[in-house]
Amino acid sequence: MEELDGMPEAEFASIKALGCIAYKEIVIGADMTPSASSYRVSQVLKVTNNTIHVRVIRDLKPRQKTSAKKSAAQRRANLLGDDEQALNVELERENIYCLKTIS
Numbered sequence: 001m002e003e004l005d006g007m008p009e010a011e012f013a014s015i016k017a018l019g020c021i022a023y024k025e026i027v028i029g030a031d032m033t034p035s036a037s038s039y040r041v042s043q044v045l046k047v048t049n050n051t052i053h054v055r056v057i058r059d060l061k062p063r064q065k066t067s068a069k070k071s072a073a074q075r076r077a078n079l080l081g082d083d084e085q086a087l088n089v090e091l092e093r094e095n096i097y098c099l100k101t102i103s
Contacts, residue, residue, distance in 0.1 A: 004039050004060075010101040012093055015052055019044045022060075023091065024098040036097045038062065042089070050093040 004022050015021060020043055024036045038061045042054035 004100055007100045010099045012052075012096070012099065014101065015044055015047050015099070017044050017046055020057075020102040021052070021054065022100045022102055023096055025091070025095050026097050039098075041102065045088065052091040052093075052096075054089050054091060056087050056089055 007022075010021070020041065022039045022041050024039055026034050027037050028034055038059060040056050041058045041060065042056045044052060044054055046053040
């Protein structure tokens, strides 16, 4: 994640279909306070005026200490993917907190 933090931010208008992006969204917590999500790496499917349609490849959540058994299961899920990672998402311009182009 530190590599992403060091990259320059991308302009919304520069995002092209079939490119790869990393982004953070503004999310509202259970206590109704806004915060930034972790980075999500996604392939851009389509770009419209105020929306980027993406397929989420990976959610870069901070690592937590887990047992070896849980770590192996997590690595397997990361390699194989799961239903949550396979989601197509519509990103509205006003909900994007941080946007970076990867390729």
